[in-house]
Amino acid sequence: MRILITGGAGFIGSHVVRLFLKKYPKYYIYNLDALTYAGNLENLHDVENVLNYTFIKGDITNESFVLKLFDKYQFDAVIHLAAESHVDRSILDPLSFVKTNVLGTINLLNAFKNCHNGNYDRKLFYHISTDEVYGSLGLTGLFKETTAYQPNSPYSASKASSDHFVRAYGETYGLPYLISNCSNNYGSNQFPEKLIPLFINNILQKKQLPVYGDGNYTRDWLYVEDHAIAIDLIFHKGKAKETYNIGGLNEWKNIDLVKLLCDKMDKRLNLDFGSSRNLITYVKDRPGHDLRYAIDASKIKEELGWSPLVTFHEGLEKTIDWYLNNKDWVDNVTSGKYQEYYKKQYNN
Ligand code: NAD
Numbered sequence: 373m374r375i376l377i378t379g380g381a382g383f384i385g386s387h388v389v390r391l392f393l394k395k396y397p398k399y400y401i402y403n404l405d406a407l408t409y410a411g412n413l414e415n416l417h418d419v420e421n422v423l424n425y426t427f428i429k430g431d432i433t434n435e436s437f438v439l440k441l442f443d444k445y446q447f448d449a450v451i452h453l454a455a456e457s458h459v460d461r462s463i464l465d466p467l468s469f470v471k472t473n474v475l476g477t478i479n480l481l482n483a484f485k486n487c488h489n490g491n492y493d494r495k496l497f498y499h500i501s502t503d504e505v506y507g508s509l510g511l512t513g514l515f516k517e518t519t520a521y522q523p524n525s526p527y528s529a530s531k532a533s534s535d536h537f538v539r540a541y542g543e544t545y546g547l548p549y550l551i552s553n554c555s556n557n558y559g560s561n562q563f564p565e566k567l568i569p570l571f572i573n574n575i576l577q578k579k580q581l582p583v584y585g586d587g588n589y590t591r592d593w594l595y596v597e598d599h600a601i602a603i604d605l606i607f608h609k610g611k612a613k614e615t616y617n618i619g620g621l622n623e624w625k626n627i628d629l630v631k632l633l634c635d636k637m638d639k640r641l642n643l644d645f646g647s648s649r650n651l652i653t654y655v656k657d658r659p660g661h662d663l664r665y666a667i668d669a670s671k672i673k674e675e676l677g678w679s680p681l682v683t684f685h686e687g688l689e690k691t692i693d694w695y696l697n698n699k700d701w702v703d704n705v706t707s708g709k710y711q712e713y714y715k716k717q718y719n720n
């Protein structure tokens with residue numbers, strides 16, 4: 373089986389590539405990634421020489437390139453993770469999210485369709501999406517697979533649009549697809565623009581911890597390796613044309629999570645300014661900020677037997693230790709252009 377994994381040099385993608393290479397030595401894994409600011413081949417340095425692995429540098433928004441690639445390799449399956457993934461960046465530059473997340477996905481769908489020409493026996497297009505497509509929950513309730521889409525940010529609107537196109541290609545052209553919508557991931561190799569790695573890095577640099585609004589926004593956190601396991605299960609056992617929600621069953625208000633993170637960091641570091649909680653600074657809220665995400669993961673549990681394996685405390689400890697032991701990785705990815713983004717986003 374020849375599997376194309378897009379976005380495999382990014383945070384979640386690199387964990388998925390590694391899991392598939394280790395678990396399925398008979399599959400040929402092709403990792404297509406444009407290596408944007410968020411993609412980094414260092415994430416996969418431990419598996420880069422594995423025989424059944426090929427890295428292809430390329431941009432999914434380039435239609436003719438994508439068509440030729442499918443023509444050449446005749447991929448049996450696609451696991452599509454490549455995306456612009458950061459909400460704050462989508463507020464600064466929505467169009468790049470439309471290009472990659474919507475047009476890029478359509479290019480892949482077209483290429484997959486052209487390549488198999490209606491013969492979809494044992495073929496699959498698996499689209500990795502987010503719980504943000506459902507919009508925001510109030511203080512109660514959970515996102516189910518049947519919850520209506522109501523995206524509130526340019527990022528989530530572009531992901532919602534790509535989900536709709538995947539489904540539409542299934543209905544219109546008979547393309548066999550699967551979609552999963554997952555909650556917030558955390559773990560090693562996450563670009564330090566997202567809450568947890570950003571705050572770990574800021575504590576190390578004695579910089580303020582910019583909590584948006586009143587800090588009472590709630591997210592459902594899942595350890596990235598548990599997401600990769602869910603993707604593996606859905607890929608192999610999911611029912612075609614179905615959607616699966618994946619979540620951590622682990623809701624935290626941002627401010628409580630940040631305090632916990634500070635306390636865990638304090639235990640490891642000997643800070644000369646007391647507790648890192650002193651760095652917490654409430655800043656202007658994110659426009660269109662969704663109040664709460666929480667997933668009802670009963671479908672994937674009942675149908676496929678999946679539940680998260682890693683507790684939040686265990687996962688957070690592992691994550692902090694990874695960032696403390698990989699300061700060079702952080703320095704490499706945060707040099708250059710990232711500094712410009714940081715100034716624009718946080719005004720300092
Ligand atoms: P990421 O930003 O860390 O990685 C995205 C990867 O896609 C990078 O390697 C980047 O180089 C690549 N990429 C971007 N534009 C590309 C293009 N035009 N052509 C080819 N490659 C391109 O993202 P992530 O957090 O790993 O998320 C991966 C997927 O999972 C995304 O589709 C995202 O919407 C989804 N998701 C993420 C989370 C989360 O918490 N991070 C949760 C649920 C779903």
Ligand code: DAU
Nearest residue numbers: 457458459502503504555556565566567582583584589626
């Ligand atoms: O829910 C899944 C989504 O989770 C994924 O689809 C996205 O790709 C991923 O980026 C993530 O989106 P969020 O916007 O929830 O993640 P982020 O880490 O950016 O923010 C988490 C919460 O923390 C959110 O309520 C905003 C808040 N926050 C974030 C940053 C970067 C702050 O208070 N301060 C910050 O500086």
